[in-house]
Amino acid sequence: MVKIGVLGLQGAVSEHVQAIESCGEEAIVIKKKEQLDEVDGLILPGGESTTMRRLLDQYDFMDKLRDFGKQEKPMFGTCAGLILLAKNIKGYDQPHIGLMDVTVERNSFGRQKESFEADLAISGVTDHFNAVFIRAPHILEAGEDVEVLAKCDGRIVAARDRHILGCSFHPELTDDHRFTQYFINMVKSTIKENSK
């Protein structure tokens, strides 16, 4: 069993815990930076990125989170979590954690589409994934090494930059845990690589 942390400062934390457990793995809610040493991979949930950033600073998480990513431990940002991981945020001078080579735009599906569901093809996962979007960002630009995994209305909504995975939607809000499983598989291959 692998141990997957879910950053537990704000947002859709318990839903991710349930998704990880449904995949048969152990989930640990991360409330203190020291707990990051206990986990093999980390999910940054959806919620509100500016609130989460404030809490990350308050609890002194930023350096430790950047180290986690630099050690090539897998990280998965969903919705606000994707915004936290992006190297560039449209309209902002500075990124937050800034580890994933993408430019994101916040709340980019427009007011009339505050929340919606879409049937997505996700490369390497399935041709049909019912994705729930809530005031979602999208990826405007992806760097050379970034693999685009899914698009919605021509916009990039899921991508992978080596050991970092990000998506605009909330894969934890339905009973379909195949995208969570994709991340768990990334964590398992990293462990395998490192034990060689």
Ligand code: GLN
């Ligand atoms: N709109 C939020 C933000 O910009 C993200 C929404 C979400 O995570 N569901 O942080």
